[in-house]
Amino acid sequence: xxxxxxxxxxxxxxxxxxxxDQSLVKGTVYQGKEMQMNDSPxxxxxxxxxxxxxxxxxxxxxxxxxxxxxxxxxxxxxxxxRRTTRWDALNILNxxxxxxxxxxxxxxxxxxxxxxxxHDRYGYMVYLGSxxxxxxxxxxxxxxxxxxxxxxDTSFIQAIFYTTxxxxxxxxxxxxxxxxxxxxxxxxxxxxxxxxxxxxxFSLDSIVVTTNLPLKDAKTVGKCYQVSIALPAGIxxxxxxxQSFKIE
Numbered sequence: 001x002x003x004x005x006x007x008x009x010x011x012x013x014x015x016x017x018x019x020x021d022q023s024l025v026k027g028t029v030y031q032g033k034e035m036q037m038n039d040s041p042x043x044x045x046x047x048x049x050x051x052x053x054x055x056x057x058x059x060x061x062x063x064x065x066x067x068x069x070x071x072x073x074x075x076x077x078x079x080x081x082r083r084t085t086r087w088d089a090l091n092i093l094n095x096x097x098x099x100x101x102x103x104x105x106x107x108x109x110x111x112x113x114x115x116x117x118x119h120d121r122y123g124y125m126v127y128l129g130s131x132x133x134x135x136x137x138x139x140x141x142x143x144x145x146x147x148x149x150x151x152x153d154t155s156f157i158q159a160i161f162y163t164t165x166x167x168x169x170x171x172x173x174x175x176x177x178x179x180x181x182x183x184x185x186x187x188x189x190x191x192x193x194x195x196x197x198x199x200x201x202f203s204l205d206s207i208v209v210t211t212n213l214p215l216k217d218a219k220t221v222g223k224c225y226q227v228s229i230a231l232p233a234g235i236x237x238x239x240x241x242x243q244s245f246k247i248e
Contacts, residue, residue, distance in 0.1 A: 001071065004144040005113050005120040016113040018074075018122055025080050025105040026061040037105050039082045046076035048114070060107045064127055067111075071123025071139055075112040080105065119144075140169045158183045166210075173224075177208035181240070189247055191215070195229050196240040206230045216246040 007016050028035045030045075045056050046067060056067035056076055067076050083106050087094040094100065113120045121142050127134065140148040140157070148159035148167055157174070159167055159182045166175040167182075176182060181196040195207045210226045218225035232239045 001121070001123050001139065001142045001147045001149070003119070003121040003142050003147065005117050005122075007113075007116055010116050013115060015115050016117050016120075018111040018113065020065055020109040020111065020124060020126075021060060021063065022106065022108045022110075023061055025107045027059070028080060028107055029059040030057075030078065035080065037080055037082075039105075040080055042077045042079040044075060045078055046072065048075045048112075049073050058109055060109075062128055064129060065109060066125040066136070068123035068125065068136065068139065071121055071142055072111060074114065074117070074120060074122065077108075077110055077112055079108050081108065082106075138169075141167065155186050156183070157186070171212075173210075173212050175210040175224075177210075178204055180207055182209075186213070187247075190244055191247055192242055192244045193227070193229065194240050194242040195231070197231055197238060200238040202237070204231065205233070214248040216248045218245065 002018060005016060005018070025037050045058070046069065051069045056069065058065050058078060082103050085101055085104050087097070087100050111122050123139060123142060125134075125136065135152060137149045137151055138154065140150055140159070145163055145165050146159055146161055146167055148157065148169075150157045150169065154170060154172070159174075161167075161176045161179050161182060163179055164177055166173055174182065174184065176195070178197065178201070179199060181198055183194045185192045191213060193209055195209070197204055197207065206228045208226060208228050210221060210224050212224050215225040215227060218227045220226070227243070227245060229241055229243050231237070231241055
């Protein structure tokens with residue numbers, strides 16, 4: 001997921017792009033058909049602001065990419081292109097290498113956000129394999145405050161909280177007391193909560209999680225329940241910490 005995309009220099013007149021892949025052409029497949037290397041112009045896979053039900057799925061070199069249209073208002077482009085190599089410019093030692101390749105066949109997949117994007121966003125899946133893409137999870141939020149996804153049945157949630165904030169979805173809520181990576185595995189009678197302080201804040205020793213799920217032995221705050229998860233310290237600061245709680 002990506003969000004909050006701006007052009008800080010619109011006066012330059014350039015488009016803002018998000019590169020998804022740029023690698024050697026090796027078995028590119030689009031719409032179930034293998035594409036032959038033909039040094040073609042860019043191919044528009046998704047026009048700007050089009051949603052549609054058709055999956056935009058592309059495969060190259062064993063990696064499969066699936067664009068999430070409702071999270072990607074920008075254009076999606078693909079290209080196979082034969083490019084001149086620049087080995088000598090990349091490393092001075094390459095000047096002494098004999099029989100260097102002079103050209104390379106490059107596959108490129110990218111999102112074009114246009115010249116003046118404002119709070120633009122994108123979403124795509126990638127996996128190693130072939131054939132049918134796994135089930136697309138639910139995108140709960142994709143903002144500069146919170147980016148969050150969940151399994152279809154919402155039994156597994158993952159989120160990045162960039163600020164102290166609250167994630168609402170369906171009739172459930174999770175609030176964290178500090179920016180963190182967060183996940184929750186919710187069962188019928190238990191929940192496992194995992195947090196990580198990726199900023200490694202030395203003044204932060206714990207993260208308080210507040211939820212409306214009825215957690216046993218948790219502190220009650222109004223109609224919500226509150227638990228404190230101690231964070232690893234010392235050389236382990238920044239690592240994740242998990243705790244399991246019973247749901248009453």
